[in-house]
Amino acid sequence: MASQFSEAPPSLRSGVVRPGFRVDPRLLWAIGIALLLLPLFTAESYRLFQLTLAAIYAIAILGLNLVTGYNGQISLGHGAFYAVGAYVAAIMLDKLSLPWWSTLPAAAVICGIVGWGIGRPALRLGGLYLALTTFSLAVAVPQILKYKGIEDWTGGVQGVLVTKPDAPFGLPLDVDQFLYLVTVGIALGVFVLARNLMASRIGRAMMAIRDHALAAEAMGMDIANLKTATFAVSAMITGLAGALSAIAVEFVSPDSFQATLSITLFVGMVVGGVASIIGPIFGGLFVVFVPNLAEEISKSAPGVIYGCILIAFLFVLPGGVAGLLRRLPALLRRR
Amino acid sequence: MLNRRSLLASGAALLAAPSIVKAQTVVGVTSEEIKIGSIMPYSGPASAYGAIGRLQQAFFKGVNEAGGISGRRINFLSLDDGYQPPKTVEQTRRLVEQDRVAFLFNTLGTPGNTAIQRYVNQRKVPHLFLATGADKWADPQNFPWTIGYQPSYRTEAQIFTKYMLENDRNAKLGILYQNDDFGKDYIAGVRDVLGARFDAVVKTVSYEVTDATIDSQVVQLHGSGVDCLLTAATPKFAAQTIRKVHDIGWRPKMHFLTDVSISVGSVMNPAGPEKGVGILTAAYLKEPTDPTWQADPGMQEWRAWMVKHMPDADQTDGNFVYSYGVSKCLMQVLTQCNGDFSRENVMKQATSLNNVAIPTLINGITVGTSASNFHPIRKMQLAKWDGKTWERFGGLIEGANV
Numbered sequence: 001m002a003s004q005f006s007e008a009p010p011s012l013r014s015g016v017v018r019p020g021f022r023v024d025p026r027l028l029w030a031i032g033i034a035l036l037l038l039p040l041f042t043a044e045s046y047r048l049f050q051l052t053l054a055a056i057y058a059i060a061i062l063g064l065n066l067v068t069g070y071n072g073q074i075s076l077g078h079g080a081f082y083a084v085g086a087y088v089a090a091i092m093l094d095k096l097s098l099p100w101w102s103t104l105p106a107a108a109v110i111c112g113i114v115g116w117g118i119g120r121p122a123l124r125l126g127g128l129y130l131a132l133t134t135f136s137l138a139v140a141v142p143q144i145l146k147y148k149g150i151e152d153w154t155g156g157v158q159g160v161l162v163t164k165p166d167a168p169f170g171l172p173l174d175v176d177q178f179l180y181l182v183t184v185g186i187a188l189g190v191f192v193l194a195r196n197l198m199a200s201r202i203g204r205a206m207m208a209i210r211d212h213a214l215a216a217e218a219m220g221m222d223i224a225n226l227k228t229a230t231f232a233v234s235a236m237i238t239g240l241a242g243a244l245s246a247i248a249v250e251f252v253s254p255d256s257f258q259a260t261l262s263i264t265l266f267v268g269m270v271v272g273g274v275a276s277i278i279g280p281i282f283g284g285l286f287v288v289f290v291p292n293l294a295e296e297i298s299k300s301a302p303g304v305i306y307g308c309i310l311i312a313f314l315f316v317l318p319g320g321v322a323g324l325l326r327r328l329p330a331l332l333r334r335r
Numbered sequence: 336m337l338n339r340r341s342l343l344a345s346g347a348a349l350l351a352a353p354s355i356v357k358a359q360t361v362v363g364v365t366s367e368e369i370k371i372g373s374i375m376p377y378s379g380p381a382s383a384y385g386a387i388g389r390l391q392q393a394f395f396k397g398v399n400e401a402g403g404i405s406g407r408r409i410n411f412l413s414l415d416d417g418y419q420p421p422k423t424v425e426q427t428r429r430l431v432e433q434d435r436v437a438f439l440f441n442t443l444g445t446p447g448n449t450a451i452q453r454y455v456n457q458r459k460v461p462h463l464f465l466a467t468g469a470d471k472w473a474d475p476q477n478f479p480w481t482i483g484y485q486p487s488y489r490t491e492a493q494i495f496t497k498y499m500l501e502n503d504r505n506a507k508l509g510i511l512y513q514n515d516d517f518g519k520d521y522i523a524g525v526r527d528v529l530g531a532r533f534d535a536v537v538k539t540v541s542y543e544v545t546d547a548t549i550d551s552q553v554v555q556l557h558g559s560g561v562d563c564l565l566t567a568a569t570p571k572f573a574a575q576t577i578r579k580v581h582d583i584g585w586r587p588k589m590h591f592l593t594d595v596s597i598s599v600g601s602v603m604n605p606a607g608p609e610k611g612v613g614i615l616t617a618a619y620l621k622e623p624t625d626p627t628w629q630a631d632p633g634m635q636e637w638r639a640w641m642v643k644h645m646p647d648a649d650q651t652d653g654n655f656v657y658s659y660g661v662s663k664c665l666m667q668v669l670t671q672c673n674g675d676f677s678r679e680n681v682m683k684q685a686t687s688l689n690n691v692a693i694p695t696l697i698n699g700i701t702v703g704t705s706a707s708n709f710h711p712i713r714k715m716q717l718a719k720w721d722g723k724t725w726e727r728f729g730g731l732i733e734g735a736n737v
Contacts, residue, residue: 044433047433148514158449159446253420255419291415295377303378306378
């Protein structure tokens with residue numbers, strides 16, 4: 001490989017190995033964590049709340065990215081898992097008075113089971129049919145949540161109010177700071193796990209199935225199981241985000257999880273970068289901050305502005321923000 | 336030395352600087368301006384209501400052009416929540432914590448207001464004249480900083496029941512209601528008036544928004560021997576009810592219809608205008624298309640305002656009539672504040688409105704509040720469907736005292 005590149009003009013040689021450009025991964029980690037902690041000391045609580053929401057959306061979008069970006073199963077219904085996770089958390093907090101931290105694994109497990117149950121029959125559906133089936137799930141969930149038979153638990157259209165947890169052990173943090181810390185910590189953990197998963201044998205198998213299912217099967221991969229498991233893991237991660245959102249927003253109701261939520265997650269995934277681990281972070285920031293920006297520009301047609309920004313984004317960054325980051329070294333070298 | 340760390344630190348300091356606000360004695364008020372926050376669904380499924388917010392922006396701009404209030408201009412911040420409660424929470428926190436508004440005004444939607452009610456009460460931010468018909472905003476004990484505006488569904492049901500009893504002491508009432516907050520407010524209102532007699536007089540049947548038709552519910556009520564009917568249904572189901580009641584040959588002595596479903600275009604005509612003749616509803620706003628208000632001074636004031644400030648807007652849209660009225664009501668509160676716009680005083684004045692006349696309310700209906708009365712509009716006038724329009728008749732009826 002090296003001999004092949006030595007023939008190339010100097011400007012095309014990898015910048016990473018040039019002396020002075022070498023970046024120690026530990027330094028990158030330190031900078032990343034410092035950046036995550038920075039808002040704790042500088043941002044007011046409203047900004048922290050927005051950043052918490054962005055982190056929550058980032059987790060949800062990561063879940064979607066695993067199944068759609070890496071495994072090639074298009075889901076337009078991940079808002080449904082988000083809603084289920086949120087309701088699990090809200091019901092556990094409000095009706096069962098359980099501690100807040102216990103709701104997170106519970107929501108993840110329940111959403112994982114639901115995801116498995118939906119992923120299994122969905123095996124028979126490919127591409128656009130799967131997209132439509134999952135979308136019907138997103139449309140159905142707000143109405144199912146209003147169903148009379150489960151109203152004692154879900155609160156019907158009224159929804160359920162919950163309360164944010166205080167910081168434990170007398171930590172000198174207010175509720176918003178504490179929740180930000182928890183969310184960012186969980187997000188970090190989930191992102192690292194997802195990165196490790198995608199770098200593993202199973203991750204490569206997931207991508208192989210996306211790229212060429214027949215070849216993957218010929219190589220001995222169990223497509224049915226892998227696809228279902230991917231769906232389940234993806235639902236699990238998105239459900240976890242849903243549970244965090246219930247705690248952060250302190251309220252769940254059917255109107256909180258309209259079908260547009262699933263589209264929002266999808267938009268976040270594409271803007272951040274399909275099949276990218278770091279992309280959902282930018283996706284999360286996009287879906288929280290860009291609608292506000294659009295509204296500031298025009299109150300009479302915020303949707304139009306949002307659409308224009310979205311199109312501009314996709315035009316300028318066809319591979320999402322992650323795609324730009326990937327191309328950045330090459331672009332710099334071309335100068 | 337300028338390295339990455341010091342760059343980060345100075346950047347952070349720069350970002351943090353605007354958040355260090357000079358200590359103010361009164362939040363959201365300076366000697367030049369008063370900041371008011373509002374949340375409207377400018378986008379999303381309920382974006383038709385965005386008209387309410389657009390009028391308010393023009394309204395306060397007009398107030399500022401005319402010199403403002405107590406020497407201050409009004410800085411009106413109206414944000415979009417797309418009718419999504421999580422977004423309502425985010426925007427409310429922005430208004431309260433970042434923009435530091437003095438109070439919130441006419442935030443729209445039952446789910447969104449439910450999501451923020453506890454927060455604004457914890458922060459003691461006045462949450463004035465909510466744009467929703469739910470009854471739960473009148474709860475001064477638990478939520479002393481929240482107050483509604485329009486007559487609630489519950490008040491409307493009280494008015495219907497009072498009228499029914501006045502005309503027939505022995506009437507038996509069937510209630511067809513949507514199984515949610517909206518429908519249940521009607522049950523509560525009827526119960527307020529009937530009290531212990533409720534079970535003997537009333538028969539209730541519910542439907543789900545997801546039901547395909549309400550035919551079986553109508554037949555069930557007809558078979559149960561009631562002679563009056565109250566339909567607390569959203570437009571599609573209301574149209575179905577009117578047709579079915581007529582088609583099975585049921586002629587209730589009185590058929591009351593929620594004012595949510597009185598649209599000629601989306602309810603009465605689809606049901607068949609002749610099938611609904613005699614149906615009763617209640618109104619509190621002057622209907623912009625009603626010719627009897629043509630020469631009314633209140634509506635002339637509104638029309639003149641519209642021509643001057645929103646010349647391109649559609650004058651048949653009732654949302655503008657509503658919005659103008661509630662904005663006028665707020666101006667009365669601000670005038671009564673007499674220059675003291677502290678949150679305590681704003682709330683005190685909002686809950687001591689003494690029969691304030693509003694040009695767009697049906698003549699005789701006024702806004703009245705007190706420390707214990709958080710129902711600003713309590714009177715309505717009945718109207719009857721004559722096959723073409725809703726004809727108002729009779730005097731004003733007031734909701735029950737509960």
